[in-house]
Amino acid sequence: MVNGSLRTALWKNSKSLGRHKRLIIAMDAAFGMEYLHHKNIVHFDLKSDNLHVNLTDPRRPICKVGDLGLSKVKCQTLISCGVSGMLPWMAPELLNGTTSLVSEKVDVYSFGIVLWEILTGEEPYAGLHYGAILGVVL
Template identity: 70%
Template sequence: MLIVDFVSSAVTCAKVKHQNFKVVIRNDDLEELKELGSGSFGTVYHGKWRGTDVAIKRIKKSCFTGRSSEQERLTLEFWREADILSKLHHPNVVAFYGVVQDGPGGTLATVTEYMVDGSLRHVLVRKDRYLDRRKRLIIAMDAAFGMEYLHSKDIVHFDLKCDNLLVNLKDPLRPICKVGDFGLSKMKRNTLVSGGVRGTLPWMAPELLNGRQQVRSLKSQNPFMVDVFSFGIVLWEILTGEEPYANMHYGAIIGGIVNNTLRPTIPSYCDLEWRTLMEKCWAPIPAARPNFTEIADRLRVMSAAASQNKALAQKASK
């Protein structure tokens, strides 16, 4: 089984084209329209590629430091993952269009599908965007469909959270959610695949923090279950609109996760079905968690019921 960290990779400044990678995009074919955000990896722009809306992720040269042997390894890894990402095709996974080799100063960039409303985290904190239970279920269901597809391709995300789910709310009745991230634009210094720890702390499964021996043996267990744990936290985010453990110190979060004594507080308004699914996903024992096919099936039933209830309510009000 091939385990690929879907959400991050390291890059170097070497202009090397992977022999199997076909989609290299010319910088002259891109138009930057608006800056969307920036970080240690570089800057993301809303842009156009031959008339199509895209997200352009310009990668800083500061990401390219290291010994020549390390740069070579990271370069090969970058193109390998770019090749894998370019072959993914699913309505609930953000499309990866290609790599730019000839950016300003010889820098690299990635070009991906543009999602008009940005991250789900951004939408959840906006006061002018109300999402009813039915829409929240649809968004969760879409995310589960995307993750089911990635897992079917032997790809583990390792950093699933609302910041990495992108949404389009143009249709007032049917929101669209896709699994994405700033993939191939962050440094891959300490990943689970290379023997370290990968992820964002509040969303990380206990088995990722329970010592080196368990981390090393994770491949022989079921690495996909780390994404399921994270999805349980995502369900809580979608339900509450909040970030988990926002007021806690990282040391306390680590201790709570490792000891399996810490989970987000479930609000009283959470219905039994949502609560049950959420708690199954963040079960301390990986084998006790459902897979994404089971999660998607459960959310499909819940979403259909919510749509039916809404239709009945509208009919009754007439």
């Protein structure tokens, strides 16, 4: 996509992205995740780095879900070999071991963190080390 990741676009274009454009980006991401979940695919690594945007379209911004490298098929895959993904976007159940089945719920949690990024334009848990982030999330 022309503007790269959502994270980069938010950092570079935060002042030019009004609420309406941010809402459209969030809706595109939600529709993309809805499509994956309808196909029984859990992204497992949803974050602003894995959402790609085009802000140059004169009609509306466009956002696409990308990087499906950690994706899993829902209800057929157990979490094994530790957890993967980036800590600030990881659902608490992945960190505390309360479940071993992959579910779309982990994407819903991550999407909430992405929404926070879209609304604030800031990095989640900026300035905190991993131990502090882990404590806050759990």
